Amino acid sequence: MTEIGLRPSPISATVNFAAEGIQHGFLRLPYSRDDSAWGSVMVPITIVRNGKGPTALLTGGNHGDEYEGPIALFDLARSLKAEEVRGTVIIVPAMNYPAFQAGTRTSPIDRGNMNRSFPGRPDGTVTEKIADYFSRVLLPMADLVLDFHSGGKTLDFLPFCAAHILPNKQQQEKAFEFVTAFAAPYSMKMLEIDAVGMYDTAAEEMGKIFITTELGGGGTATAKSTAIAKRGTMDVLRHAGIVEGAVDPGPTTWLDMPDDRCFSFAEEGGLIEPVIDLGEAVTDDAVIARIYPIGRTGMAPREIRAGMNGILCARHFPGLVKAGDCVAVVAIVDG
Protein backbone atom coordinates (compact mmCIF):
# COMPACT_ATOMS: atom_id res chain seq x y z
CA MET A 1 0.00 0.00 0.00
CA THR A 2 1.44 3.34 -0.95
CA GLU A 3 -1.53 5.54 -0.10
CA ILE A 4 -0.69 7.78 2.85
CA GLY A 5 -4.24 7.43 4.18
CA LEU A 6 -3.71 3.72 4.80
CA ARG A 7 -0.34 3.97 6.52
CA PRO A 8 -0.82 3.26 10.24
CA SER A 9 -0.08 5.99 12.76
CA PRO A 10 3.30 5.63 14.49
CA ILE A 11 1.55 6.65 17.73
CA SER A 12 0.51 3.94 20.16
CA ALA A 13 -1.85 4.60 23.06
CA THR A 14 -1.01 3.10 26.45
CA VAL A 15 -4.74 3.21 27.26
CA ASN A 16 -7.40 0.82 25.93
CA PHE A 17 -10.23 2.88 24.44
CA ALA A 18 -12.71 0.01 24.79
CA ALA A 19 -12.08 -0.63 28.50
CA GLU A 20 -14.51 0.52 31.18
CA GLY A 21 -13.39 2.73 34.07
CA ILE A 22 -10.64 5.34 34.35
CA GLN A 23 -7.27 5.07 32.68
CA HIS A 24 -4.43 7.60 32.77
CA GLY A 25 -1.81 7.01 30.12
CA PHE A 26 -0.06 8.38 27.09
CA LEU A 27 -0.09 8.69 23.35
CA ARG A 28 3.47 7.55 22.71
CA LEU A 29 5.12 8.83 19.54
CA PRO A 30 8.62 7.52 18.73
CA TYR A 31 10.97 10.47 18.33
CA SER A 32 14.64 9.72 17.87
CA ARG A 33 16.93 12.61 18.80
CA ASP A 34 20.34 13.56 20.22
CA ASP A 35 19.42 13.10 23.88
CA SER A 36 17.36 9.92 23.39
CA ALA A 37 18.14 7.64 20.46
CA TRP A 38 15.04 5.50 20.85
CA GLY A 39 13.02 8.17 22.68
CA SER A 40 9.39 9.18 22.46
CA VAL A 41 7.07 12.15 22.80
CA MET A 42 4.60 11.21 25.56
CA VAL A 43 1.28 13.06 25.28
CA PRO A 44 -0.78 12.56 28.48
CA ILE A 45 -4.31 11.23 27.97
CA THR A 46 -7.13 10.19 30.30
CA ILE A 47 -10.13 8.13 29.30
CA VAL A 48 -13.18 7.77 31.53
CA ARG A 49 -15.69 5.25 30.22
CA ASN A 50 -18.87 3.98 31.81
CA GLY A 51 -21.26 2.03 29.61
CA LYS A 52 -23.24 3.30 26.65
CA GLY A 53 -23.57 7.00 25.92
CA PRO A 54 -22.02 9.78 23.90
CA THR A 55 -18.28 10.40 23.65
CA ALA A 56 -16.81 13.82 24.43
CA LEU A 57 -13.25 14.65 23.34
CA LEU A 58 -11.84 17.48 25.50
CA THR A 59 -8.60 19.10 24.40
CA GLY A 60 -6.28 21.90 25.55
CA GLY A 61 -2.77 22.94 24.63
CA ASN A 62 -3.47 22.88 20.89
CA HIS A 63 -1.26 25.94 21.20
CA GLY A 64 1.36 25.49 23.90
CA ASP A 65 1.13 28.92 25.58
CA GLU A 66 -2.63 28.95 26.33
CA TYR A 67 -3.43 27.82 29.86
CA GLU A 68 -7.12 27.76 30.86
CA GLY A 69 -7.74 24.54 28.93
CA PRO A 70 -4.78 22.59 30.34
CA ILE A 71 -5.63 23.74 33.90
CA ALA A 72 -9.30 22.77 33.62
CA LEU A 73 -8.46 19.45 31.95
CA PHE A 74 -5.59 18.34 34.22
CA ASP A 75 -8.00 19.08 37.09
CA LEU A 76 -10.90 17.21 35.46
CA ALA A 77 -8.70 14.19 34.63
CA ARG A 78 -7.78 13.71 38.30
CA SER A 79 -11.26 14.42 39.70
CA LEU A 80 -13.86 12.95 37.31
CA LYS A 81 -15.17 9.60 38.56
CA ALA A 82 -16.34 6.78 36.29
CA GLU A 83 -19.64 6.49 38.18
CA GLU A 84 -20.37 10.17 37.39
CA VAL A 85 -20.13 9.44 33.66
CA ARG A 86 -22.60 7.86 31.24
CA GLY A 87 -20.65 7.30 28.03
CA THR A 88 -17.04 8.29 27.47
CA VAL A 89 -14.86 11.30 28.19
CA ILE A 90 -11.46 11.48 26.47
CA ILE A 91 -9.20 14.16 27.96
CA VAL A 92 -6.01 15.43 26.31
CA PRO A 93 -4.94 18.51 28.31
CA ALA A 94 -2.03 19.37 25.98
CA MET A 95 -2.40 18.25 22.35
CA ASN A 96 0.82 19.82 21.16
CA TYR A 97 2.74 18.49 24.14
CA PRO A 98 6.24 19.57 23.01
CA ALA A 99 4.92 23.15 22.56
CA PHE A 100 3.16 23.00 25.94
CA GLN A 101 6.38 21.84 27.66
CA ALA A 102 8.29 24.70 26.05
CA GLY A 103 5.57 27.30 26.80
CA THR A 104 5.43 28.24 23.13
CA ARG A 105 2.58 28.45 20.61
CA THR A 106 4.27 26.10 18.14
CA SER A 107 6.39 23.00 18.63
CA PRO A 108 10.10 23.56 19.37
CA ILE A 109 10.79 20.29 17.48
CA ASP A 110 9.45 21.27 14.06
CA ARG A 111 7.90 24.76 14.54
CA GLY A 112 4.58 23.03 13.85
CA ASN A 113 1.40 24.96 14.60
CA MET A 114 -1.00 22.16 15.58
CA ASN A 115 -4.01 24.16 14.47
CA ARG A 116 -2.61 24.59 10.96
CA SER A 117 -1.43 20.96 10.63
CA PHE A 118 -4.72 19.09 10.12
CA PRO A 119 -5.55 16.57 8.84
CA GLY A 120 -1.88 15.71 9.47
CA ARG A 121 0.33 12.98 8.06
CA PRO A 122 1.45 9.66 9.56
CA ASP A 123 4.83 10.13 7.84
CA GLY A 124 5.14 13.88 8.51
CA THR A 125 6.66 15.99 11.25
CA VAL A 126 6.01 15.30 14.94
CA THR A 127 3.19 17.87 14.92
CA GLU A 128 1.67 16.37 11.75
CA LYS A 129 1.84 12.88 13.24
CA ILE A 130 -0.11 14.01 16.33
CA ALA A 131 -2.68 15.77 14.11
CA ASP A 132 -3.03 12.62 12.02
CA TYR A 133 -3.69 10.55 15.15
CA PHE A 134 -6.46 12.94 16.17
CA SER A 135 -7.91 12.87 12.62
CA ARG A 136 -7.97 9.12 12.22
CA VAL A 137 -8.26 7.71 15.75
CA LEU A 138 -9.66 10.20 18.29
CA LEU A 139 -12.04 12.37 16.24
CA PRO A 140 -13.89 9.40 14.70
CA MET A 141 -14.69 8.17 18.25
CA ALA A 142 -16.12 11.53 19.35
CA ASP A 143 -19.66 12.89 19.13
CA LEU A 144 -18.68 16.18 20.68
CA VAL A 145 -15.36 18.07 20.72
CA LEU A 146 -14.48 20.93 23.08
CA ASP A 147 -11.11 22.48 22.18
CA PHE A 148 -9.77 25.18 24.54
CA HIS A 149 -7.88 28.19 23.29
CA SER A 150 -6.83 31.53 24.73
CA GLY A 151 -4.78 34.34 23.27
CA GLY A 152 -1.36 32.94 24.12
CA LYS A 153 1.59 35.28 24.59
CA THR A 154 0.63 37.67 21.78
CA LEU A 155 -3.15 38.17 22.06
CA ASP A 156 -5.68 38.85 24.83
CA PHE A 157 -9.41 38.05 24.47
CA LEU A 158 -12.68 38.75 26.19
CA PRO A 159 -13.65 35.34 27.62
CA PHE A 160 -15.90 33.58 25.11
CA CYS A 161 -17.02 30.17 23.93
CA ALA A 162 -17.57 29.90 20.19
CA ALA A 163 -18.81 27.87 17.29
CA HIS A 164 -18.73 28.46 13.55
CA ILE A 165 -21.37 29.20 10.95
CA LEU A 166 -21.59 25.88 9.03
CA PRO A 167 -23.17 24.70 5.77
CA ASN A 168 -25.06 21.99 7.75
CA LYS A 169 -27.53 24.06 9.79
CA GLN A 170 -28.52 21.18 12.08
CA GLN A 171 -24.88 20.61 13.03
CA GLN A 172 -24.45 24.37 13.51
CA GLU A 173 -27.52 24.67 15.73
CA LYS A 174 -26.38 21.80 17.97
CA ALA A 175 -22.95 23.38 18.33
CA PHE A 176 -24.49 26.69 19.40
CA GLU A 177 -26.64 24.84 21.98
CA PHE A 178 -23.36 23.63 23.52
CA VAL A 179 -21.95 27.18 23.40
CA THR A 180 -25.05 28.30 25.30
CA ALA A 181 -24.51 25.52 27.86
CA PHE A 182 -20.84 26.53 28.31
CA ALA A 183 -22.13 30.03 29.15
CA ALA A 184 -18.90 32.00 29.15
CA PRO A 185 -19.48 35.72 29.79
CA TYR A 186 -19.45 36.11 25.98
CA SER A 187 -20.57 33.68 23.23
CA MET A 188 -19.26 34.10 19.71
CA LYS A 189 -20.34 33.31 16.17
CA MET A 190 -16.76 32.95 15.09
CA LEU A 191 -15.07 33.75 11.82
CA GLU A 192 -11.57 32.37 11.16
CA ILE A 193 -8.90 34.37 9.33
CA ASP A 194 -7.94 31.16 7.50
CA ALA A 195 -9.75 27.91 8.39
CA VAL A 196 -7.50 25.60 6.32
CA GLY A 197 -5.58 23.06 8.38
CA MET A 198 -7.52 23.68 11.59
CA TYR A 199 -8.59 20.97 14.04
CA ASP A 200 -11.97 22.76 14.05
CA THR A 201 -12.37 22.28 10.30
CA ALA A 202 -11.29 18.61 10.43
CA ALA A 203 -13.85 17.86 13.15
CA GLU A 204 -16.64 19.83 11.48
CA GLU A 205 -16.04 18.15 8.12
CA MET A 206 -16.55 14.79 9.88
CA GLY A 207 -19.93 16.05 11.07
CA LYS A 208 -18.82 16.36 14.72
CA ILE A 209 -20.23 18.94 17.11
CA PHE A 210 -17.26 21.22 17.65
CA ILE A 211 -16.99 24.13 20.07
CA THR A 212 -13.97 26.16 21.05
CA THR A 213 -13.04 29.00 23.39
CA GLU A 214 -10.88 32.07 23.73
CA LEU A 215 -10.71 32.71 27.47
CA GLY A 216 -8.04 35.32 28.01
CA GLY A 217 -4.42 35.44 26.98
CA GLY A 218 -1.05 37.07 27.49
CA GLY A 219 0.56 33.67 28.10
CA THR A 220 -1.09 33.16 31.50
CA ALA A 221 -4.45 32.43 33.16
CA THR A 222 -6.42 34.17 35.90
CA ALA A 223 -8.63 32.80 38.68
CA LYS A 224 -11.65 34.15 36.78
CA SER A 225 -10.74 32.68 33.39
CA THR A 226 -9.87 29.33 34.95
CA ALA A 227 -13.21 29.19 36.79
CA ILE A 228 -15.02 29.88 33.48
CA ALA A 229 -13.16 26.95 31.86
CA LYS A 230 -13.92 24.51 34.69
CA ARG A 231 -17.61 25.36 35.05
CA GLY A 232 -18.12 25.48 31.28
CA THR A 233 -16.59 22.02 30.83
CA MET A 234 -18.94 20.44 33.37
CA ASP A 235 -21.99 22.16 31.87
CA VAL A 236 -21.01 20.93 28.40
CA LEU A 237 -20.79 17.36 29.78
CA ARG A 238 -24.18 17.84 31.46
CA HIS A 239 -25.75 19.18 28.25
CA ALA A 240 -24.39 16.11 26.41
CA GLY A 241 -26.06 13.85 28.98
CA ILE A 242 -22.66 12.39 29.92
CA VAL A 243 -22.70 13.86 33.43
CA GLU A 244 -25.98 14.05 35.33
CA GLY A 245 -27.57 17.30 36.41
CA ALA A 246 -29.34 20.24 34.90
CA VAL A 247 -27.48 22.95 33.02
CA ASP A 248 -28.35 26.37 34.33
CA PRO A 249 -26.63 28.63 31.82
CA GLY A 250 -25.55 31.95 33.26
CA PRO A 251 -25.95 35.24 31.43
CA THR A 252 -23.92 35.61 28.25
CA THR A 253 -23.53 38.35 25.68
CA TRP A 254 -23.72 37.08 22.10
CA LEU A 255 -21.14 38.42 19.68
CA ASP A 256 -20.84 38.04 15.94
CA MET A 257 -17.81 38.33 13.64
CA PRO A 258 -19.62 38.90 10.33
CA ASP A 259 -16.66 39.43 7.99
CA ASP A 260 -13.02 40.53 7.59
CA ARG A 261 -13.79 44.04 8.82
CA CYS A 262 -13.49 42.55 12.32
CA PHE A 263 -9.72 42.40 12.08
CA SER A 264 -7.28 45.33 12.22
CA PHE A 265 -3.66 44.61 11.28
CA ALA A 266 -0.51 46.69 11.77
CA GLU A 267 1.12 47.90 8.57
CA GLU A 268 4.23 49.10 10.40
CA GLY A 269 5.91 48.04 13.61
CA GLY A 270 6.37 50.13 16.73
CA LEU A 271 5.17 50.93 20.23
CA ILE A 272 1.47 50.37 20.76
CA GLU A 273 -0.73 52.72 22.77
CA PRO A 274 -4.16 51.21 23.53
CA VAL A 275 -6.89 53.82 23.17
CA ILE A 276 -9.72 51.55 24.32
CA ASP A 277 -9.71 48.34 26.38
CA LEU A 278 -11.33 44.94 25.90
CA GLY A 279 -15.13 45.03 26.16
CA GLU A 280 -15.41 48.74 25.32
CA ALA A 281 -17.67 49.92 22.49
CA VAL A 282 -16.24 51.33 19.26
CA THR A 283 -17.84 52.92 16.23
CA ASP A 284 -16.77 52.34 12.65
CA ASP A 285 -13.51 54.19 11.90
CA ALA A 286 -12.87 55.08 15.57
CA VAL A 287 -9.26 54.91 16.75
CA ILE A 288 -8.58 51.67 18.68
CA ALA A 289 -4.83 52.08 19.15
CA ARG A 290 -1.88 54.18 18.08
CA ILE A 291 1.47 52.81 16.94
CA TYR A 292 4.49 55.02 17.48
CA PRO A 293 7.56 54.54 15.30
CA ILE A 294 10.41 53.89 17.73
CA GLY A 295 13.39 54.86 15.57
CA ARG A 296 13.31 58.53 16.57
CA THR A 297 11.23 61.13 18.38
CA GLY A 298 9.00 63.69 16.72
CA MET A 299 7.08 61.22 14.56
CA ALA A 300 3.28 61.04 14.45
CA PRO A 301 1.82 57.68 15.48
CA ARG A 302 -0.01 55.49 12.96
CA GLU A 303 -3.66 55.10 13.95
CA ILE A 304 -5.38 51.71 14.05
CA ARG A 305 -9.08 52.11 13.37
CA ALA A 306 -12.16 49.94 13.78
CA GLY A 307 -13.66 48.50 10.59
CA MET A 308 -17.18 48.50 11.99
CA ASN A 309 -19.36 49.28 15.02
CA GLY A 310 -19.02 46.82 17.92
CA ILE A 311 -16.93 46.06 20.97
CA LEU A 312 -13.24 45.28 21.25
CA CYS A 313 -13.06 41.50 21.78
CA ALA A 314 -9.34 40.87 21.22
CA ARG A 315 -6.16 42.89 21.22
CA HIS A 316 -2.44 42.49 20.61
CA PHE A 317 -0.81 41.80 23.98
CA PRO A 318 2.91 42.72 23.96
CA GLY A 319 3.86 46.40 24.05
CA LEU A 320 5.66 46.32 20.70
CA VAL A 321 4.04 45.29 17.42
CA LYS A 322 5.44 44.22 14.07
CA ALA A 323 4.06 44.84 10.59
CA GLY A 324 1.36 42.24 9.90
CA ASP A 325 0.43 41.64 13.55
CA CYS A 326 -3.26 41.45 14.37
CA VAL A 327 -3.72 44.54 16.58
CA ALA A 328 -7.43 44.35 17.32
CA VAL A 329 -10.60 42.35 16.72
CA VAL A 330 -14.01 44.00 16.88
CA ALA A 331 -17.22 41.99 17.15
CA ILE A 332 -20.85 43.05 16.84
CA VAL A 333 -23.03 42.71 19.92
CA ASP A 334 -25.85 40.46 18.76
CA GLY A 335 -29.38 41.28 19.87
Ligand SMILES: [Zn+2]
Ligand atom coordinates in the same frame (compact mmCIF):
# COMPACT_ATOMS: atom_id res chain seq x y z
ZN1 LIG B 1 -4.92 28.83 20.35
